[in-house]
Amino acid sequence: MELIEAFDAGLEEFGRRVHQVGPGQWTAGTPCTEWSVRDLVNHLTSEHLWAPWLLRGATLTEVGDRFDGDVLGDEPVAAWDKAVAESEPAFHRPGALESEVYTSGGLLGAGEYAWQMTTDLAVHAWDLARGIGADDTLDEDLAATVYGYIEPQAKAWQGAGVFAPPVKVPASAPVQDRLMGLLGRRP
Template sequence: MELLDGFRQGLDEFGTRVHEVGPDQWASGTPCAEWSVRDLVNHLVGEHLWAPWLLRGATLAEVGDRFDGDVLGDDPVAAWDAAVAESREAVDRPGVLEGTVHTGAGEIPAEEYLRQMTLDLTVHAWDLARGTGAGDRLDPDLVALVYGHAAELAPRWQGVGIFAPPVRVPEDAPLQDRLVGLMGRRP
């Protein structure tokens, strides 16, 4: 699977689960200990509101605080759909992988930014499924795409609050279980 196809599949994996959230599930807990289902969806909606700006070359200062706080309003599903429509459009722009993106960690290649976004979508789709009791099996090609990148990033991300410490998972466990374990979740 190519990166842009993986990004789109990650959007679909997470989005399918957003559309399955029941009205009484928004306050439910998730494997992200400090986040409810609503908090988790708010996090991803916020990321996808930022993405079009950053992929067009905007700096963090130019985006400012416009996407801080609750970006879901009264209709979290509609907020997700609107954010993703713009994010998907930005990613479909010719040459998107050739640019750079301003992040809190400095300027990085757009390809790296989209790899991180795809990893986030994938792992959080699993989190959302676990928080709502939905099916948590992810597309195996998507999992294969993000696993190597996750293995590379996990040691650097430990201790900075991005993901919990890895959970030991048998080496012969399915790749999805190894991925979520690597990202601090119990499969």
């Protein structure tokens, strides 16, 4: 699966689960122990509000604090949909993944940024599904693609505190389970 296909699959997986959140589920816990369902959706919605700006070359200072705090308001699903309506075309713009973007970690290739966003979409789709009691099965090609991307660098990401320490999963387990275990989740 190519990067942009994986990104689109991640958007689909996460977005489908956002649309499954029931009225009483926004305060439910998730495998991200510090985040409720609302916190998790807010995190990804904020990331997708940032994306068009960063892909146009804006610096962190230029974006400022406009996407800090609660970006979901009274209509979390609509807020997610609006963020994606701007984020998706920004990633698909010709040449968008060949530029560089400013991130909190410094200047980063836009392709690498897209991989990080895709990873976040996939793993948090699983987290969200677990939080709301929905089917947590990810697109198998997406899980395999993200696993192939993240596996060589997982230790560095864990060392930086991006993901929890890995959870042991048998090598014969499905790729989704190996991905979640690698990222500190218990499949």
